[in-house]
Amino acid sequence: MFEGITKGLKGALSFIERSRLTESNIHEGLGQVREALLEADVNFDVANDFIDRVSVQAVGDRVLKSIRPSEQIVGIVHQELVELMGPVDASLPIQRDGLTVLMLCGLQGSGKTTTCGKLARMLKEQGHLPMLVAADLQRPAAIDQLQVIAEQIAVPCYTEPATSTPLSVCQNGLKEAKRNPEIGVVILDTAGRLHVDDELMGELEQLDRRIQPHQVLLVCDAMTGQDAVNSAKAFNDALEVDGVILTKLDGDTRGGAALSVKAVTGVPIKFIGVGEQLDRLEEFRPEGMADRILGMGDVVGLVQRAQEQIDTDEALAQQQKMMDGKFTLEDFRKQMRMMRKMGPMREIMKMIPGVGGMVDDNPDMENPEEDLRRIEGMIDSMTPHERNNPERIDRSRRNRIAKGSGNPPSEVNNLLKQFDAMSGMMQQMAGMGVKDRMRAVKEMSEGGMLDPGAQVRKEKTRSKRGSVDRDQVRNRKRQQRKNARKARKRNRR
């Protein structure tokens, strides 16, 4: 998501890793940070303020005297980024009784209508019944678009012909909503307009005055450059915006607009749009965003997404199976499907700390879904008996599976080998502590997990003594060395 800015900052901050910290190289480095921010579309003034604030802190005694100055500076940049973008409150104040009215506004093409649908879907999941009101009478077919979206998520939608006025559409829409006691929220989709168009801005102000929505939300394209500040400011001056929704963050935009809009208007960013589908709306978390910017990965976001999509009971059952060594291809397929539900693999992997860069460096990783699909196809071609007892797959069965799934037999062989190695490793991992598990994952990824040709090896177990814990071995060796040293000393005397 924020890879662009992340890359920039990583490069900028790497100078600190290399050299000793002096006042002059702090300035030089922060100059690079500034450039990175500007390249990321952070507003010129905002970027300058940011650098000023950081440099005051960075040059202070605190940093120079601290044990690890470089980490300290990363800490300061991180903290300032969080401060700049936060605090944030992603809740929408929904009235306990009576109607809550939300109004969306923004420039043309920022994604208002789609966001209307996303918000409605989210509210519906939270147990409210939202109604959409098509107050965009400007753009041809905008009304149709909202109707189609409302149908997709099965919520009511109030429309009038394009000859009406936005005000009367909204007023009639509210009346209509009040008639149905089930409807708790009304979302007004206004027409996109330029913030310098006095006439249309006046119309929006009038809407705001007469309808008095509980929340005015500004929809803002995350790809916007320096101009983000101007439009956000103009909308905020006219309407007193309550929150910002940043859209199109699923591209490779550097998203500096997030920093600038918050800094200039003080309006919190509430949600971010991360895809065209209507379920791609997430809460904005400045900490996660700052983590991402500094290349630390967004673990909280990943966990959140996993929680949404993965059936907890199922996951626990799988884990138990893994530990018992009863993990079968059937379970493997189930797991793959759950993972796929979480979204595109690339996106997910980027959220894992340390893996983000790997994804970018690996052009082979272009389409992990394709590999997954192929593997799924192979498993699909097996009989349930084969899935549960992969060791029973002999040459003839293998050839049948290969033919059935349209893969060469060697691919099936690979899959079986990998699966065997993996289930062995999982069994091992299940017995490890958290720290060892992390190390194992790291080794796995360094060992070419992403290289399609590479194989995950099963660790050789010593036949007689059983598997040996590495830490134990290390400690034992250490003890032996110590004893040997002592013995030498003793002998000298």
Next chain:
Amino acid sequence: MGLFDRLKQGLQKTKDVLRTDLRDLFQEGQILDEDQLRQLEGRLLKTDMGVVATSAIVGKLREEYGGRTVDVDTVLETVKDTLKEQLAARNDEQEHSDVNDPLSPLNLSPAGLTVILVAGVNGVGKTTSIAKLARLLISSGRSLVLVAGDTFRAAAVEQLTMWSQRLGCEIVTRPSGTDPASVAYAGCDRALEAGVDCVIIDTAGRLQTDHNLMRELQKIHRVIGEKVPGAPHESLLVLDATTGQNGISQAKNFSEVVECTGIVLAKLDGTARGGIVVPIRQQMNLPVKYVGVGEGVDDLEPFDANWFVDVLFDDGP
């Protein structure tokens, strides 16, 4: 009304909000110091032209005039000239645009059908730009067919259909969800059959990082190339003038799949300056062909670097 006035009118609203008047910055007889250069840097950066292009201009000024007394006119000339240079074509390419012929930026097929493919990310104004372009072609006596290739977004087909009714031209549509390449094929087919001059193919907005959707676009490009030899004659990328540095990535990735021949810079009537076209021109030599300067269907103008730069830094009335 002349082109210059139209452009100026489009940008007029802008002036009240953001004055780019460089004359405010430099005062006759003062010494050009770092402080002034830094302010100039800010103004240039705020047009979204990016750090590299800005540094080039600021560096040039520092080198030529640093520490000397300022002659406002020559300094302004230098800034404008450098910018114009950056926007000019490389490789001695002849990309002349004739002021009096609004179609001159287009590479129209001398005989037979001209195919124009329009692509871009979501919400940049593709459909509106197509309507404007169609209007331009129709008013200069060309017959044309529109192809509603955006079968993904809800009601996108209806949007273009409404435009075709307003403009009075034929449109080829397929139900939502149809493979866009097949719609494009059918569109070319229909255009050949009807014997029209031009066919403009709309495509769904897509983020340049979406691998699958970009492949889909590539397929459209390939299919129309197979149907009409030499097609598409123009492959236009629509860019939102408010776009920041991401515009470079857009231009690169779209060019990779559809070999863009030019840019339509839309929404130039806000406070955004569209400076992103400067680095795009420098890095990829991709010219801007048209600019959208308003919401009306006539508000599309051929791009001219000289005017663009002059208007950007125009002193105003």
